[in-house]
Amino acid sequence: MEYTGAVLTDGVFNKLKELIYELSGIYFGEQKKYLLETRLSKRLSVLNLSNFDDYYNYLKYSPEKTGEVKELLNSVTTNETSFFRDMPQLEVFVDILKQVVQTAGKNAYKKKIRIWSAACSTGEEPYTVGILIKENFPSFALNFELIGSDISTQVLDSANKGIYGSYTLRNVSPEILKKYFVQIDDDLYGIKDEIKKMASFRNVNLIDAKDVKKLNEFDVVLCRNVIIYFDAESKKKAITNIYESLKKGGYLFLGHSESLHSITSLFKLVGLGKTPLYRKE
Numbered sequence: 001m002e003y004t005g006a007v008l009t010d011g012v013f014n015k016l017k018e019l020i021y022e023l024s025g026i027y028f029g030e031q032k033k034y035l036l037e038t039r040l041s042k043r044l045s046v047l048n049l050s051n052f053d054d055y056y057n058y059l060k061y062s063p064e065k066t067g068e069v070k071e072l073l074n075s076v077t078t079n080e081t082s083f084f085r086d087m088p089q090l091e092v093f094v095d096i097l098k099q100v101v102q103t104a105g106k107n108a109y110k111k112k113i114r115i116w117s118a119a120c121s122t123g124e125e126p127y128t129v130g131i132l133i134k135e136n137f138p139s140f141a142l143n144f145e146l147i148g149s150d151i152s153t154q155v156l157d158s159a160n161k162g163i164y165g166s167y168t169l170r171n172v173s174p175e176i177l178k179k180y181f182v183q184i185d186d187d188l189y190g191i192k193d194e195i196k197k198m199a200s201f202r203n204v205n206l207i208d209a210k211d212v213k214k215l216n217e218f219d220v221v222l223c224r225n226v227i228i229y230f231d232a233e234s235k236k237k238a239i240t241n242i243y244e245s246l247k248k249g250g251y252l253f254l255g256h257s258e259s260l261h262s263i264t265s266l267f268k269l270v271g272l273g274k275t276p277l278y279r280k281e
């Protein structure tokens with residue numbers, strides 16, 4: 001982190017938090033003021049600005065504002081993720097895939113089974129799904145279509161590269177590591193092409209209905225550990241957009257600490273306990 005010495009005063013904090021909220025749905029409460037100051041200090045350094053008021057004006061009025069908004073979103077998003085995150089939930093996910101494959105029957109050869117990792121960060125989630133597909137449906141993998149998306153362009157660049165350090169691979173068994181990764185050096189592994197080419201990545205903002213409309217007809221959507229950063233209104237927007245993108249009968253997985261309770265009754269809750277699982281009726 002760069003140290004600029006600039007302090008985020010209440011006035012400019014409120015303006016920046018409002019702008020970030022409008023752009024992304026991410027809500028920075030008062031208790032996250034210092035976090036925002038830390039995250040944006042680097043942008044001040046890069047742009048050679050001495051205070052946050054100038055940075056806000058740059059975001060609003062500079063000819064470079066479009067590019068800087070991208071950098072802002074790259075800076076304020078929390079991108080923590082890992083391979084095989086929340087294994088008990090992924091076991092339920094595999095059960096659902098088996099059900100979807102069975103329902104699709106012969107049609108699956110004509111019409112692909114579509115899975116969307118909405119807010120996929122650096123790609124661990126969609127590549128985990130790719131590995132689970134290869135492991136569970138070895139002769140059927142080509143009938144799946146796997147899309148990962150995120151609001152941050154920086155994480156999508158990493159996802160496209162598919163190179164990972166050992167920390168994010170901590171839950172990967174030695175057999176799976178050997179089978180689907182190539183070791184590049186002591187602490188660096190590349191995902192093998194057979195998995196990499198299963199997934200494609202898009203820059204999509206979940207609270208933007210027009211953006212999400214570009215993606216549709218999904219059988220299963222994973223939207224894990226994202227709406228936790230939203231307030232109720234943004235949660236409702238994102239979930240409504242996802243609802244529209246799902247096929248009838250399609251499934252939505254949220255993170256295990258997330259729920260649609262008091263957000264929307266669009267979905268039917270079909271899984272409780274092991275994982276919150278929702279279905280579009």
Ligand SMILES: C[S@@+](CC[C@H](N)C(=O)[O-])C[C@H]1O[C@@H](n2cnc3c(N)ncnc32)[C@H](O)[C@@H]1O
Binds near residue numbers: 223
């Ligand atoms: C904590 S990560 C979760 C990654 C993965 N789904 C998982 O559970 O491991 C949250 C991701 O949500 C993305 N995000 C935040 N707001 C978003 C929005 N409005 N639209 C799309 N992605 C968003 C962030 O950029 C970040 O990569």
